Amino acid sequence: MELALKGVTKKYGEKIVLDQMTYSFSAGVYGLLGANGAGKSTLLNIISGANKPDSGTVLFNDTKINDDLQQYYSALGFLPQDFNYYPQFTGLDFLIYLGLLKGLTKNDARNKGTELLELVGLADVKNKKIKAYSGGMKQRLGIAQSLLNDPPILILDEPTVGLDPEERVRFRNLISSLSNDKIVILSTHIVSDIEYIADEVLILKDGDFKERGTASELLTTIAGRVWEFTTTNRSSFTEYNVINQKNTIAGVVLRVVSEDNPGNQAKQVEPTLEDLYLYHFNSERKAQ
Numbered sequence: 640m641e642l643a644l645k646g647v648t649k650k651y652g653e654k655i656v657l658d659q660m661t662y663s664f665s666a667g668v669y670g671l672l673g674a675n676g677a678g679k680s681t682l683l684n685i686i687s688g689a690n691k692p693d694s695g696t697v698l699f700n701d702t703k704i705n706d707d708l709q710q711y712y713s714a715l716g717f718l719p720q721d722f723n724y725y726p727q728f729t730g731l732d733f734l735i736y737l738g739l740l741k742g743l744t745k746n747d748a749r750n751k752g753t754e755l756l757e758l759v760g761l762a763d764v765k766n767k768k769i770k771a772y773s774g775g776m777k778q779r780l781g782i783a784q785s786l787l788n789d790p791p792i793l794i795l796d797e798p799t800v801g802l803d804p805e806e807r808v809r810f811r812n813l814i815s816s817l818s819n820d821k822i823v824i825l826s827t828h829i830v831s832d833i834e835y836i837a838d839e840v841l842i843l844k845d846g847d848f849k850e851r852g853t854a855s856e857l858l859t860t861i862a863g864r865v866w867e868f869t870t871t872n873r874s875s876f877t878e879y880n881v882i883n884q885k886n887t888i889a890g891v892v893l894r895v896v897s898e899d900n901p902g903n904q905a906k907q908v909e910p911t912l913e914d915l916y917l918y919h920f921n922s923e924r925k926a927q
């Protein structure tokens with residue numbers, strides 16, 4: 640199974656959001672990280688056939704998805720960022736309704752809907768109207784609907800928005816359990832959502848995947864460049880890429896990414912994926 644991007648480019652006016660992206664996805668979990676406006680939703684909308692690139696193609700098993708979108712949709716589960724729920728429907732009725740739209744029989748839609756509500760932990764509220772659901776519950780319902788047709792490709796745009804820490808853990812376990820035979824691509828701002836479950840982490844910046852690899856491979860790119868030290872003169876370090884700062888009685892503890900030892904008795908510390916992400920995020924902000 641292969642989902643491939645070949646030279647995918649998308650512009651809005653003069654702004655190039657995706658710049659000749661070429662990449663191949665096979666079964667596994669891909670975690671897409673990027674700052675606000677980096678183009679994550681644009682990319683996921685193109686991969687899901689909801690939007691077309693200006694040039695380039697998306698191929699699923701060597702067939703251009705736009706040549707037969709209907710066929711492609713039968714292999715796709717998609718949770719867009721702005722998913723519409725019908726507040727007057729119950730959770731189960733909503734899944735039955737969407738199941739029917741996806742071509743399931745009423746019986747199959749009911750059975751599958753019931754099974755999925757169990758899977759995402761909504762079995763006890765399946766007959767409650769969606770308007771009574773919390774943000775996290777709606778998000779889980781959105782994940783459930785994306786699985787109705789048992790799709791080999793699952794695209795989730797910021798699926799963990801609104802989830803509390805317990806729900807995040809449940810979500811991570813759910814995705815891990817699904818990922819054996821699927822291509823799962825999910826975008827997030829929250830590094831810990833994907834740090835442990837993504838087989839491949841993709842950092843989208845300047846129109847392409849700036850970094851890609853397993854979490855541990857990516858960490859080697861900033862190994863030896865993350866430093867921590869305490870200063871009482873924060874303003875002398877404005878030029879540094881500061882990942883984190885914490886006020887203490889002794890001064891401000893700064894965590895910076897730097898090629899050279901910033902002095903001040905700085906100690907090298909183990910990099911985290913969050914360091915790497917913030918490093919790219921900060922340099923993008925500085926460049927703007």
Ligand SMILES: Nc1ncnc2c1ncn2[C@@H]1O[C@H](COP(=O)(O)OP(=O)(O)OP(=O)(O)O)[C@@H](O)[C@H]1O
Nearest residue numbers: 651652656673674675676677678679680681682720
């Ligand atoms: N329909 C559109 N018309 C014009 N510009 C757009 C349109 N959709 C997106 N953009 C611009 O394209 C860029 C990428 O947007 P996109 O929503 O893909 O980013 P994102 O990484 O998903 O951001 P976020 O994390 O905030 O959702 C942004 O600068 C956005 O303003």
